[in-house]
Amino acid sequence: MENVLRPLLVIGGSVVLTLFVGWLTDLLLRRADARHSETPLWGLLRRCRVPLQFALGAALLRATFPQAQIRFVQEHRWGSGQVLTLVLIGASAWLVVRIATAVVESTYARYATATRDPARLRRVRTQVTLIQRVVIAVAGVVAVAAMLLSFPAMRTVGASMLASAGVLGIVAGIAAQSTLGNLFAGLQIAFGDMVRIGDTVVVDGEWGTVEEITLTFLAVRTWDERRITMPVSYFTGKPFENWSRGGVQMTGTVFFHLDHSAPVPEMREKLQDILRECPAWDGRDWSLAVTDTTPSTLEVRAVVTAKDSDDIWTVRCVVREQMIAWICDHHPYALPRIATSQALPPPRRPALADEPSARTGRG
Incomplete structure (x- = not known):
């Protein structure tokens, strides 16, 4: 009878204690979350219940399994202990990862609530992710x-590796030069702003x-839903356009190539009417001017x-669509023209009677 009760008491007691501690921790975190609704930290920490129960259960079983006196476990005592040690680690x-993630996410959530600047918010989001x-x-x-x-x-192999750490460090540095470069480039991007x-780049x-920004690569989503993946060292070693740097407001241009007879003042009035009816225009600024001319177009x-x-x-x-439609309907003569008729040769100049060659008969 004792051979049955002892394993049940040891294993069952460890399991029951583990479940009780997990339930109690979740209850306390739920109450703390209800009392402190201004921060999401306590609610996020509830995600730690499962890894906490695994760690606590593995620790209890690791400490008490010899007292269970199970024949199979006694015959493989070292292997059973090693498995529980690996589970505990x-x-x-x-x-640790769940706790750190909860703390970081709660900090970002509080910062996002208190900050109205989108640029700072994107910077903090990038840093938090990295x-x-x-x-x-x-x-x-560390766990591995x-x-x-x-x-x-x-352990013996580890001592030998520490004895030759200098040589291994040099070899690893040469072999993983690009990887280490991307790693430091990722940190530089995160904290160098x-x-x-969320930035718009070219x-x-x-x-x-x-x-997405990781420690080794960066993903850019294009307008047609493609993903361009490139190493983060690209952004520290080559120039690129960042349209969101210093603010997200943008200024754009639309070019029209028209005939020299184009009604520029009327086009300026029409542009203002188009922008008034366009919800995407922010109302900050607009203008229309002649910027260049060629022999055939304006x-x-x-x-x-x-x-x-x-x-x-x-x-x-x-603006491009509506302005061209308006020109076609109201001022078609302003569209660029292409000459298709055959060019006429210049007229031949007749010889004059009083020229020296005509008088002397020279030639």
Whole structure:
């Protein structure tokens, strides 16, 4: 009878205690979240319940499983203990990542509530994202190292590796030069405020929005839903256009190539009417002027403004479409003309009677 009750008491007691602690922790966090609704920290910490239970359960079983006196466990005592140790290390790393993520996300949420500047908000969002990735990477590396060092054979290998750390460091630095360069470039982008998540950029002639920034690569979503993935070192070593730098307001231009008889004053009035009826125009500024001329055409430039890059594209398309339609309907003569008739040769000049050659007969 004791052979049955002892394992049930040891294992069952560990499981019951683990579930009770998880339930109690969740209850306390729920009450704290209800009392302090101004911060989402306590609600986010409730996500830690599962890794907490795994870590606590693994720790209790690791400490009490020898008292269970189960034959299979006794025969494989080292293996059972090693498995529980690995579970404990993995669950602890999982718990650390969840806690760090909750703290970072709650800090960003409070900052987003108190800040109205979109540029600062995107900068903080980029930094928060990279901080989370750094924490996950560090916790994962430490957890894997701890798991490996829990094996006696790996401890000997680890001591040998520490003895030759200088040589290994040089070799690893040369082999992973590009990877380390991208890693430091990612940190430089995050805290140097060069480019942020949500910024509108132009890279290699492609226009898009920064969708994701990691420690090694950056993803840009183009207007046609394509994703351009490039190493973050590209943005620290090559020039690129950042349309959101210093603010999201945009100024755009629309060019018209017309005949020299184009009614520029009437076009200026029509542009103002078009912009008044365009919801995407922010009302900041507009203008229309002749910027260049050629022997056959007149270059007219319309300048419009909008609150962001998406709206400036809409305003430019609306102005271009409606202005051309208005010119075709009311001033078709202003459209550019192409001469298709055959050019006439210059007239031949007749010889004069009083020229010297005519009088002397020279030649």
